[in-house]
Amino acid sequence: MFSEQEMKAPIVRRKSVRAHSEAIIRTVINGDFGEMAIDEAAPAGTGTGPSPLQAVLGALCGCLAITFRRVASDRGFAYTGVALDAEFAIDIRGRLGVPGVLPYFNYVVVTASVTTGEPAEVLEAAARETLVRSPVYNLLKATAARLDVQWQSVAAQPA
Numbered sequence: 001m002f003s004e005q006e007m008k009a010p011i012v013r014r015k016s017v018r019a020h021s022e023a024i025i026r027t028v029i030n031g032d033f034g035e036m037a038i039d040e041a042a043p044a045g046t047g048t049g050p051s052p053l054q055a056v057l058g059a060l061c062g063c064l065a066i067t068f069r070r071v072a073s074d075r076g077f078a079y080t081g082v083a084l085d086a087e088f089a090i091d092i093r094g095r096l097g098v099p100g101v102l103p104y105f106n107y108v109v110v111t112a113s114v115t116t117g118e119p120a121e122v123l124e125a126a127a128r129e130t131l132v133r134s135p136v137y138n139l140l141k142a143t144a145a146r147l148d149v150q151w152q153s154v155a156a157q158p159a
Contacts, residue, residue: 016031017030017031018030018031024046025039025045025046026040026045026049027039036049038051039051053105056105056136056140057086057087060086060110060136060140061086061110063134063135063136064082064084064110064112064130064137065082065084067133067137068082068114068127068130070133071130071133075126075129078116079115079116079118080116080156081114081115082113082114082115083112083154084110084111084112085110085113086110086111087108088107088109090105090106091106102144102145104145105145106146107145107146107147107148108146108147108148110147110148111149111150112127112150112151112152113154114151114154115155116154123153127149
C-alpha cells in the first residue's frame with residue numbers, strides 16, 4: 001500500500017498501442033502485450049477477432065476481474081475464481097449515422113459469479129469497491145449507456 005503522503009500526488013502510468021488497417025474492416029493492434037486483431041464477423045470482416053464493442057465488453061470483464069482481485073487482496077477476501085458473463089445491446093442506426101441515435105451501447109449487463117465461502121455482505125462490500133475502483137467500468141458509466149453489474153456467490157465444485 002501507499003502512504004497517505006504518497007497518495008497526494010498523481011501516480012501516472014502511460015501506455016500506448018499502434019494500430020494498422022489495410023483499408024479493410026480488420027485492424028491489427030500491437031503493444032507491450034503482443035498483437036491482437038479487432039474485426040467484424042463475415043461477411044463484413046474476416047471474423048479473426050472480436051468486434052470493437054466486443055473488445056470493449058471484454059475489457060470491462062477483464063478490468064472487473066483484475067480490480068476485484070486487487071480489492072480482495074486489500075480486504076483479505078478469500079475466493080478461488082470469478083466468472084463474468086456479459087452482454088450488450090446497440091441500436092445499429094447510431095453507427096449508420098441516424099441523428100439522435102447513440103452509436104454505442106444502449107445497455108451492458110454483467111453477471112460476476114465469485115467462487116467463495118465468504119458471507120454475502122462481505123462479497124457485496126468488495127463488489128461495491130470494485131465498481132468504484134474499476135477504470136473501464138467508470139469510463140462506460142460516464143456515458144448514457146445503462147450498466148448493470150450483478151455479483152453472486154457460487155460454491156466451489158468438487159474435484
